[in-house]
Amino acid sequence: MKYLFLLPFLMFVSAFCVYNDSEEVSFYIHQQPSNRGANVFKAFKRESLKPGQNACCPYTTYDCAEHTSQEEIITLRLKTQHPSGHYDFFFEVSFPAGGWIQFTGKEDSIRAYAYDAHGQSVDYAFTESSNTLIE
Numbered sequence: 001m002k003y004l005f006l007l008p009f010l011m012f013v014s015a016f017c018v019y020n021d022s023e024e025v026s027f028y029i030h031q032q033p034s035n036r037g038a039n040v041f042k043a044f045k046r047e048s049l050k051p052g053q054n055a056c057c058p059y060t061t062y063d064c065a066e067h068t069s070q071e072e073i074i075t076l077r078l079k080t081q082h083p084s085g086h087y088d089f090f091f092e093v094s095f096p097a098g099g100w101i102q103f104t105g106k107e108d109s110i111r112a113y114a115y116d117a118h119g120q121s122v123d124y125a126f127t128e129s130s131n132t133l134i135e
Helices: 004-010
Strands: 015-022 026-031 045-049 054-058 073-081 087-096 100-105 111-115 125-129
Touching: 015 026, 015 045, 045 054, 087 100, 087 111
Parallel strands: 015 100
Antiparallel strands: 015 054, 026 045, 026 073, 073 087, 087 125, 100 111
């Protein structure tokens, strides 16, 4: 709810964003190759998105969204990093390239909320992954 004041400005932002509003969990994030440019070294990636931080990638660039469209669905692979430093939960989320995803909660109860470019809540694909490889 605290992002509602941003809605008028989001129409001018041409990026997808990840907001970590969790209380104690950091995230390792890497965009999957299914919907981004071919250069893996330019893919959206964050080693440790800490609580209170956010990160964005402009969908208007081939590196962030292959078709540079705000409606294009992008997929991120994430793993949780606990305060002790260990990683133990791997998952993927897919949402519109013009929108954002917000993570809230505590270590044992992380929740995600996804929005499109117009600030409308959207269903997002969530897949738990046993594969520990981040591509």
